[in-house]
Amino acid sequence: MPSTEENKTQFVMLNIFRVEPQNCDELLAVLHEVTQAIYKDPGFVSATFHASFDKTEVFNYAVYNGTQEEQGAMLKQPGHRQLMQRCLQLSTSNERIYSHVVFSANNTSVDPL
Numbered sequence: 001m002p003s004t005e006e007n008k009t010q011f012v013m014l015n016i017f018r019v020e021p022q023n024c025d026e027l028l029a030v031l032h033e034v035t036q037a038i039y040k041d042p043g044f045v046s047a048t049f050h051a052s053f054d055k056t057e058v059f060n061y062a063v064y065n066g067t068q069e070e071q072g073a074m075l076k077q078p079g080h081r082q083l084m085q086r087c088l089q090l091s092t093s094n095e096r097i098y099s100h101v102v103f104s105a106n107n108t109s110v111d112p113l
Contacts, residue, residue, distance in 0.1 A: 015060035017091040024055035027090040034083045041074050
């Protein structure tokens with residue numbers, strides 16, 4: 001993944017949903033539906049979803065090109081907004097963290113700072 005200096009318009013959104021274990025699978029199904037609705041929108045790069053072993057947290061790592069405002073506008077479109085409202089109803093809290101990629105690593109290399 002490129003460093004911040006190489007691609008200043010790409011950012012990461014980390015979503016942390018806290019959820020009752022009995023709602024975890026339904027939340028993931030709604031998040032899957034949200035992703036199907038937005039994956040071809042301009043600016044969307046990728047999204048990865050993780051569930052904790054005890055099903056009390058769902059983590060989403062999403063990469064976008066553009067600005068936070070453009071990403072926010074995409075999620076405010078009528079169909080997307082309704083799906084996101086359902087996610088908020090199923091979870092007890094939702095925390096969003098926006099960041100730029102600084103460096104990344106894999107099993108063959110670590111990017112320079």
